[in-house]
Amino acid sequence: MLKLNNVEVKYAGVILVLRGVSLEIPEGTIVSLLGSNGAGKTTTLKAISGLLRTELGEVTAGSIEYEGRRIDKLDPEQIAKMGIIQVMENRRVLEHLTVEENLRLGGYIRKNNNVRKDLDMVYDYFPSLRSLRNSTSGYLSGGEQQMVVMGRAMMAHPKILLLDEPSMGLAPLILDEILEIIRRFNAEEKSTILLVEQNARTALGISEFSYVMENGRVVLDGPSSKLAENEDIKEFYMGLSRLGEKKSYRQVKTYKRRKRWL
Amino acid sequence: MEFFGLLVISGMMNGAIYGLVALGFVLIYKSSSVLNFSQGHMLLLGAYIFWFFVGSLGLNLFVSVLLAMVSGFFVGVLIERLTLRRLIGQPLISLITVTIFLSLVLEGLVSLIWGTYPLQHVTVFPSSPLRIGKMVLTTQSLFAIGLALASATALIIFFRYTRIGLAMRGVAEGHQIMQSMGISVKRILNISWGIAGIAATIGGILMGGTLGFQLGLSHIGLLAIPAAFIGGLESPEGAILGGLLIGLSESIISGYMGNAAGVPAAFVILIAVMFFRPYGFFGLERIERV
Numbered sequence: 214m215l216k217l218n219n220v221e222v223k224y225a226g227v228i229l230v231l232r233g234v235s236l237e238i239p240e241g242t243i244v245s246l247l248g249s250n251g252a253g254k255t256t257t258l259k260a261i262s263g264l265l266r267t268e269l270g271e272v273t274a275g276s277i278e279y280e281g282r283r284i285d286k287l288d289p290e291q292i293a294k295m296g297i298i299q300v301m302e303n304r305r306v307l308e309h310l311t312v313e314e315n316l317r318l319g320g321y322i323r324k325n326n327n328v329r330k331d332l333d334m335v336y337d338y339f340p341s342l343r344s345l346r347n348s349t350s351g352y353l354s355g356g357e358q359q360m361v362v363m364g365r366a367m368m369a370h371p372k373i374l375l376l377d378e379p380s381m382g383l384a385p386l387i388l389d390e391i392l393e394i395i396r397r398f399n400a401e402e403k404s405t406i407l408l409v410e411q412n413a414r415t416a417l418g419i420s421e422f423s424y425v426m427e428n429g430r431v432v433l434d435g436p437s438s439k440l441a442e443n444e445d446i447k448e449f450y451m452g453l454s455r456l457g458e459k460k461s462y463r464q465v466k467t468y469k470r471r472k473r474w475l
Numbered sequence: 476m477e478f479f480g481l482l483v484i485s486g487m488m489n490g491a492i493y494g495l496v497a498l499g500f501v502l503i504y505k506s507s508s509v510l511n512f513s514q515g516h517m518l519l520l521g522a523y524i525f526w527f528f529v530g531s532l533g534l535n536l537f538v539s540v541l542l543a544m545v546s547g548f549f550v551g552v553l554i555e556r557l558t559l560r561r562l563i564g565q566p567l568i569s570l571i572t573v574t575i576f577l578s579l580v581l582e583g584l585v586s587l588i589w590g591t592y593p594l595q596h597v598t599v600f601p602s603s604p605l606r607i608g609k610m611v612l613t614t615q616s617l618f619a620i621g622l623a624l625a626s627a628t629a630l631i632i633f634f635r636y637t638r639i640g641l642a643m644r645g646v647a648e649g650h651q652i653m654q655s656m657g658i659s660v661k662r663i664l665n666i667s668w669g670i671a672g673i674a675a676t677i678g679g680i681l682m683g684g685t686l687g688f689q690l691g692l693s694h695i696g697l698l699a700i701p702a703a704f705i706g707g708l709e710s711p712e713g714a715i716l717g718g719l720l721i722g723l724s725e726s727i728i729s730g731y732m733g734n735a736a737g738v739p740a741a742f743v744i745l746i747a748v749m750f751f752r753p754y755g756f757f758g759l760e761r762i763e764r765v
Binding site for chain 1: 638641642644645647648649650651652653654655656657658659759
């Protein structure tokens with residue numbers, strides 16, 4: 214459905230951020246993209262959604278194909294209209310607008326009269342938003358704002374939903390709730406989901422297939438259940454030692470495992 | 476007392492028009508953070524285009540107003556398309572500078588087409604004396620107040636309750652967010668300029684109808700700036716109230732202290748308001764939460 218072939222991205226024409234990233238996202242699945250800060254996860258999402266072009270970034274080599282059509286030269290508005298919607302990180306609500314106004318704008322590109330129905334769908338996924346519908350979104354809590362931005366994207370009935378770190382700064386309980394909603398949305402609305410995460414446990418738990426990125430490259434990929442068993446993933450992303458116990462920090466200095474993929 | 480009443484009425488008339496022009500500032504500032512210094516000259520051009528329809532072509536008054544509003548929309552759209560669109564992403568100061576010099580271009584255009592002398596008077600509003608108690612008013616000023624307030628209200632309703640109005644408020648919050656939802660920021664900015672053009676044209680017709688069609692009409696743009704600031708640059712309602720405040724104080728102060736005092740008084744009020752409420756009375760305060 215969505216395919217990235219050897220995508221290379223440069224910012225301002227000189228700063229190389231992605232060095233040949235290839236991904237494949239089959240229809241109807243949840244795929245996660247793992248990696249630490251600066252690995253190029255967000256850039257990958259922005260390359261897909263076209264938002265890269267609003268920040269002087271550019272796909273300089275390789276191609277991005279969506280249903281057989283190249284989209285790496287299109288404007289972000291065109292890409293969104295094709296059904297690829299990105300939820301940016303840091304909960305970017307339209308601060309001075311109310312919750313419902315935010316949601317309405319999410320459905321702006323759908324030129325139908327079923328806004329009411331779509332709003333109900335979102336309130337069904339996020340019941341707490343219904344009572345907050347007339348509150349100014351800038352004053353909501355972090356978890357509520359995350360619900361607003363996700364609900365806003367759902368209003369567009371995306372074919373592919375690109376989620377950038379929904380877990381950032383959320384309490385574990387709220388995170389569980391949000392993950393459950395992502396799973397439901399994927400199952401009920403047949404939306405394909407590409408999830409970017411630093412939190413490996415979260416990402417591997419929810420997705421069917423995962424990619425691990427480092428330094429602008431994909432270094433490892435495979436079915437999530439298999440990656441969760443991988444020694445390197447366990448050690449470097451989940452902080453577990455080989456015995457499956459919490460890592461003892463006493464040993465960190467003396468023993469440092471080499472990453473096998475380097 | 477009658478004198479005071481008259482001052483209030485004429486102050487409200489001017490104030491309502493200032494408010495309408497200030498609304499034009501707000502529309503553009505809100506969606507693009509650009510203060511459009513050519514708003515007063517858009518008003519001038521709008522007034523002259525109206526005069527062209529009604530005076531030169533001899534069309535019906537109502538039809539001329541409609542045609543002038545349509546033209547005003549396209550003037551705004553064209554200005555955005557030809558100048559500001561090319562500067563998207565450039566420092567704000569260069570965009571604002573462009574609007575300052577754009578005003579000179581518009582003035583030049585108007586004098587090139589219509590000359591620099593005032594145009595022949597056309598009657599926009601029926602002008603008959605009207606008595607309220609001991610006061611003698613002209614119906615003209617009442618018409619102007621009514622029309623200005625009605626169009627301002629229509630614009631506020633548009634802004635608040637229509638799809639495009641909502642999109643404009645969204646664009647004001649963040650361009651990238653809007654793009655991520657597939658909404659074309661360029662198109663929305665373009666429409667904002669068009670609507671600012673309509674507001675300017677209505678103001679121009681009202682001003683021209685009372686003061687006559689002459690190049691000096693553009694000065695009102697300068698007086699609408701304090702109106703917009705006092706209301707808080709982001710609030711349409713604030714723009715109208717700011718306009719009324721400026722209009723009333725200008726008229727009352729020049730009534731009792733002489734004409735020379737009126738205009739500076741408006742700016743003194745602006746400065747005083749800025750001291751106490753830097754966001755204006757209705758401006759959006761920055762939301763800060765962590």
